[in-house]
Amino acid sequence: MRKFLVVLVLLTVLAGAAFAAGASESAKGVEITVMQNKPEIDAMLKDYALVWGEKTGNTAVIKSVGGSSSITLGQQLKADYAAGDMPDIFIIAGVEDYKEWEGVILDQSGEAWTKETSVAFNMNGKTYGFPVAVEGWGMAYNADMLKKAGIDPSSLVNYAGFKAAFEKLDTMKADLGIDSVVSMAAGPEMGWVTAHHNFNSLLSNGLAYGDLSVVDDLLAGNVDAKRLSEYADWVELLFMYADKAVLTTGGYDAQVGAFATGKAAFLHQGNWTDPNMASANATFEMAFAPHGSMHAATDGIFVAAPSFYVINKDSKNVEAAKAFLNDMVFTSEGQDFMVNKAGMIPAYANVKLNPAGALSKSVQKWAAEGKVYSWSQYYFTGDFRDLTLAPIYNQFANGSIDKAKYISLMTAALEGLK
Numbered sequence: 001m002r003k004f005l006v007v008l009v010l011l012t013v014l015a016g017a018a019f020a021a022g023a024s025e026s027a028k029g030v031e032i033t034v035m036q037n038k039p040e041i042d043a044m045l046k047d048y049a050l051v052w053g054e055k056t057g058n059t060a061v062i063k064s065v066g067g068s069s070s071i072t073l074g075q076q077l078k079a080d081y082a083a084g085d086m087p088d089i090f091i092i093a094g095v096e097d098y099k100e101w102e103g104v105i106l107d108q109s110g111e112a113w114t115k116e117t118s119v120a121f122n123m124n125g126k127t128y129g130f131p132v133a134v135e136g137w138g139m140a141y142n143a144d145m146l147k148k149a150g151i152d153p154s155s156l157v158n159y160a161g162f163k164a165a166f167e168k169l170d171t172m173k174a175d176l177g178i179d180s181v182v183s184m185a186a187g188p189e190m191g192w193v194t195a196h197h198n199f200n201s202l203l204s205n206g207l208a209y210g211d212l213s214v215v216d217d218l219l220a221g222n223v224d225a226k227r228l229s230e231y232a233d234w235v236e237l238l239f240m241y242a243d244k245a246v247l248t249t250g251g252y253d254a255q256v257g258a259f260a261t262g263k264a265a266f267l268h269q270g271n272w273t274d275p276n277m278a279s280a281n282a283t284f285e286m287a288f289a290p291h292g293s294m295h296a297a298t299d300g301i302f303v304a305a306p307s308f309y310v311i312n313k314d315s316k317n318v319e320a321a322k323a324f325l326n327d328m329v330f331t332s333e334g335q336d337f338m339v340n341k342a343g344m345i346p347a348y349a350n351v352k353l354n355p356a357g358a359l360s361k362s363v364q365k366w367a368a369e370g371k372v373y374s375w376s377q378y379y380f381t382g383d384f385r386d387l388t389l390a391p392i393y394n395q396f397a398n399g400s401i402d403k404a405k406y407i408s409l410m411t412a413a414l415e416g417l418k
Contacts, residue, residue, distance in 0.1 A: 028057035030317045032324060034090040035080075037066040037073040037307060038132070039252070040272055041342040048337035052327060063087065066192070074382040077101070088315040089324065090123065091307045092129055098310075106313035113329045116348040119305040126175025127307025130325045133344035136363035136372070137197060137270030138288035138301030143267045145169075145176055145284070153289055157299060159233055162292035166241045169265050176265070180243035183264035186397035187248055187254040191390025193255070193268060196377050196398075198238075198246050199389060200302055201293035202231040203376040214353060215376045221418025224412050227294075232407050235294035238268065239397050246396045272306075274343040274357025287362040301366050304375035305347055329344050380417075 036045065042064040049060035053263070065073045069370065073091060080086050081104075092098050098121065100104065109127045121129025139156065146153055149172055155161040169181045186194045203214050217224065239247060243264070246254050252274075259267035260280035267273070277286070290298045311321045329348050330335035338344050338352035339357055343358050354360070368373060377385065392413065396406040 002120060003085050023204050030320045031061060032315070032317050033061045033063060034309075034324070035065065035073070035076070035087040035090040036132075036309075037061045037062045037064070037091050037093075039066050041165065043343075044275070044337060044341040047326075047335065048341065051333050051337075055159065055333070056320075056323065056327070058323075060324055062414065064235050068271045071388055072192075072382065074100075074384065074386075077333070079127060086312050086314070088312050088317055090312065091132070091194045092310050093307050093382075094121075094375075095123075096378060096381045098123060098128065100181055100382075101310070104190055104312050104314055106311040108311065108322070109110050111158040112326050114351045115227035116329060118291050119347050120348075121308040121310075122304075123315050131305035131347040132307050132309060133147050133270055133272075133305065133338065134301035134303065134363070134367075135270050135306040135340075136165045136289050136301050136344065136366065138366075139292070140259065140267040140288055142259070142262065142265050142357060143179070143285035143287055146261070147264075148176065149171075149304070153287070157297040159230065159237065159292045159295050161297075162234075163237060164385065166237060170241060177262065178223065179258065179263045180246070180354070181264065181270065182238055182242035182266045184242040184268045185395050186239065188391075188394055189251065189256070191386050191393070194393035195385040195389035196394070197270070197302075198235065198268065199385065200375060200377045201234065202228065203379075204302065204374040205293050206296065206298040207289055207351065207373060209372055209374055211374070212376065212379070214403055215379045219379065219417055221415045223414050225411075226294075228283040228407060228410060228414075230295050231293045232288060232403050232410070233295075235393070235396065236403050237292070240306070243268075248394075254267055264290075271345070271355075271359040271363045272343075274355065274359050277357065277359070277382070278343070286358045288366065289361065300371040300373045300375075302371040302375055303367050306375070384413075384417070 001104060017147050048060045049062050052061050065071065065076045077090060086104065105128050107126050107128060108114065113130060116126045117131055119131045122125045143153065149169055151168060156165060164180045166249060186193060231397060243258065246258055255270060256276045258264040260277050266314045288301050290300055309325055311318060315321055317373045328338060335351050335353055338346050339351065339355050343355045343357045343360060345355055392409045395401045
């Protein structure tokens with residue numbers, strides 16, 4: 001925990017060495033393709049790519065996969081690989097993604113940006129992944145709405161606290177002008193909300209940062225029935241107080257939009273939604289509370305580098321790809337894109353800017369206090385999360401299975417990992 005706190009202070013507070021003036025030197029007149037998985041920053045990244053192209057004489061084509069897309073990034077990469085059309089830069093989320101693509105990932109150990117971050121993706125003493133940002137999530141809440149309802153956010157630390165708050169808010173929906181208490185999505189194309197982010201509550205909530213005891217047990221097929229049962233209570237609670245249309249068929253925009261426009265008191269998303277809040281002119285006070293996936297109280301949210309840019313070592317334009325990433329860190333245009341335009345918490349000590357978004361500020365506050373839990377979902381393969389777990393959440397959400405069956409299916413899936 002102390003190590004993580006030092007890292008976050010370095011990333012978000014301390015001023016690093018002066019950044020380079022101008023773009024990195026590389027070959028001119030080449031085209032690189034960048035594939036990324038944050039559709040919420042697609043427009044901002046494309047705008048930055050145009051600026052970068054004007055400055056360097058190169059072209060960067062941005063392809064975004066994710067959000068409410070019917071195809072995952074992993075599926076798209078596999079299709080591109082089969083077609084012999086892999087992007088020059090693409091995203092990995094963690095260890096399992098690295099293992100899948102290690103044959104084509106370039107070692108970036110000597111790049112200048114590596115000296116400015118402590119959260120790069122490293123394997124076997126080498127640096128392979130450029131951290132996109134520092135991100136976090138818990139349960140985002142509308143502080144103004146909770147105050148009107150007489151609910152103290154400090155009570156939102158466990159299942160009982162959330163249950164009491166949800167029940168009270170549900171009786172006040174007309175007075176508050178909300179359609180649902182929670183904006184939650186669990187449809188067929190939103191498995192990344194359930195089987196990635198929500199699943200992580202089972203894996204790391206309440207544990208010391210970096211504690212992989214639950215992960216290791218599950219990967220060995222050993223399921224803690226009590227922990228899973230309490231977690232299932234939490235999933236049931238979220239589904240029970242969600243708008244059913246958003247829950248079962250809504251995409252990213254519908255889910256985030258309901259909270260941003262004041263139609264839901266809580267949102268199951270992270271600080272990456274700050275640009276959406278700005279676009280919707282959401283002026284209410286908002287922040288994160290812990291997840292209520294345990295009956296015991298917990299006091300933290302989930303914070304880490306969400307994903308990493310890697311370079312295709314077989315690309316014909318490796319130098320331009322390297323320059324694209326370095327320029328994001330060391331030029332004023334790159335820093336402006338990351339922080340001011342995309343609203344991200346920078347993962348680099350030399351970047352002195354801080355995002356203006358309320359949810360990003362909440363993440364920084366939790367991190368500064370050392371109240372953080374790990375992101376551990378990426379120790380499980382993408383196929384396991386997307387093809388095995390996500391449909392189980394979806395069935396539970398649409399009512400085709402009950403909680404007992406949900407627990408049974410989750411147990412069987414996890415025991416099958418041994």
